[in-house]
Amino acid sequence: MAGRAVAREPKEIVARGYDAIALRYAEWAGQIDSPVMEWVRDLDARLDVDADVLELGCGRGVPTTRELARRHRVTGVDISAVQIELARHHVPEASFVNADATELDIAPASLDAVVALFVFGHVPIEEQSGLIARIGLWLRDGGFFLGTFGAGDAGEHIDADWLGAPMFFASLDSEAYSPLLRDAGLEPVRDEVVAHHEPGHGDVSFRWTLARAAA
Secondary structure: OHHHHHHHHHHHHHHHHHHHHHHHHHHHHOOOOOOHHHHHHHHHHHOOOOOEEEEEOOOOOOOHHHHHOOOOEEEEEEOOHHHHHHHHHHOOOOEEEEOOHHHOOOOOOOEEEEEEOOOHHHOOHHHHHHHHHHHHHHEEEEEEEEEEEEOOOOEEEEEEEEOOEEEEEEEOOHHHHHHHHHHOOEEEEEEEEEEEEEOOOEEEEEEEEEEEEOO
16 A cells, blocks of 8 residues: 555646646646647648547646637546636636556547647656557547657656645657557657746747547
8 A cells, every 4th residue: 555655646746736736737837838738739630520539637727628629529637626617617619637657548440539748747657558459449541649758867856836736747768659659559650859938937838739530
């Protein structure tokens, strides 16, 4: 039992952190000139109307969930209960679940797209490859995965004061993700390292990947 408690500690830090800073995070994120919408619209354009979309780490549902829910059936998942309540308010046409993405029970080949933006940065290193593998199983043939990954060195750390609360961060080596995606049956159709400026943190880079499940 002690081992399980230790293993879950990083996730508890993430859940409690976003519960505490949900509104502050929204204000901060709104100041970032992020490439989110360009990539989300690229995904959207590749999907048929009424596609089944799962969004991991949906946060308060703005802007990604809201954009995708215009044309598709979207289920948003977030480990923060406060973020989920905000999402239900902002995007009532979508469905939402308060859960740990690594513990979801999703039927194989039941989804047309899975979106995971800035999620893997909060998943412990030992669980990242397993989550990628499960995403590959959840997707129908020809389905899409849109995600972001760390673009630097591998490692885990806890920032004691990230926007006013402790926060856990993790990443594999940037080059480790492509083999994991291919092992999961996901072939990148776009794969780019993109930098943007974060207020209070400077310039940061993420690896943006849009991949397709083998048909």
